Amino acid sequence: MSEPLPLVVYDALEDQVVALERDGYVFFPHMLSKEEIRTLRGSMGRLEADAAQYDRHTDPDEHGFMNKSINNVFNRDPVFLPYLDRPGVIEVTEAVLGEDAHVIGMTAWLTGPGRPEQGIHVDWQPLTLPEDIMADPRVRIPVYITTAHFYLDDIYEALGPTQFVPGSHRAGRTPQHGETMWHEIQPRSIICNAGDVVLFRSEVWHRGTANTSDRVRYLLQVHYARRIITQKFPPYLNRFQFDPKILSQATERQKRLMGDHRPSNYD
Numbered sequence: 289m290s291e292p293l294p295l296v297v298y299d300a301l302e303d304q305v306v307a308l309e310r311d312g313y314v315f316f317p318h319m320l321s322k323e324e325i326r327t328l329r330g331s332m333g334r335l336e337a338d339a340a341q342y343d344r345h346t347d348p349d350e351h352g353f354m355n356k357s358i359n360n361v362f363n364r365d366p367v368f369l370p371y372l373d374r375p376g377v378i379e380v381t382e383a384v385l386g387e388d389a390h391v392i393g394m395t396a397w398l399t400g401p402g403r404p405e406q407g408i409h410v411d412w413q414p415l416t417l418p419e420d421i422m423a424d425p426r427v428r429i430p431v432y433i434t435t436a437h438f439y440l441d442d443i444y445e446a447l448g449p450t451q452f453v454p455g456s457h458r459a460g461r462t463p464q465h466g467e468t469m470w471h472e473i474q475p476r477s478i479i480c481n482a483g484d485v486v487l488f489r490s491e492v493w494h495r496g497t498a499n500t501s502d503r504v505r506y507l508l509q510v511h512y513a514r515r516i517i518t519q520k521f522p523p524y525l526n527r528f529q530f531d532p533k534i535l536s537q538a539t540e541r542q543k544r545l546m547g548d549h550r551p552s553n554y555d
Contacts, residue, residue: 293452293476295486304380309431312457313488316376320483325440329506331367332358332396332440342522354400354504360521361396361508362546363530366537368394371510372545377436377485381512384431388552391545392433392520393511399496400504403448406495408463408475411435413491415460422460429457433490433513440506442482448499450486451475456493463493512545516554519547
């Protein structure tokens, strides 16, 4: 068993930004109350998959395990609106992506017993560069996309924790041919508590590990991007529609994160 991922707490915004850029991730402990965790888990459990919106909900008898992922849940239930701009997380997000950053997705993800280990991957590799260039301290690749993981369980190895390869966002490439390590660095598990949050950049090599427990793991993912990167709200070709009842409950900042921007370049 590998060592857990170091989860260092930085209190100052400047230090949180540095950690995200340097380490590829930043950790926020105790972000959610027990009541918020119960409410989110209940709402996620009640959501129904819609294939037109690229949702999934597999049958354990047919698929071997239950995997339920519901996209853009901010548009399914107003209970998710506050997690678009959770205080503490959103300030770091806007500091690295810009004050006009927006959400490109919000996924409720439930993984049941028997879920196998994923392969090591990145969510998006914005630039591919030789490693000697990436190692040059003068080279600083901007952060383009971040993901916030809101953990809704106390995470332990059998429950299938997320694993990161620390520092791998500086590889300048995606993992190749089943690679699991970078510079001999093993994947490390995020062992944290329900209510903790990890915000990471899209180039970090990572994976979800096998759920060998007898419990379902609950995770809320919020994906942010610079405004120039398109939002990803299926179904496409103008079939996605915001729920007006939910929009009426959103704050101005939440509406901006969902796409209500001031006119800018390319508009």
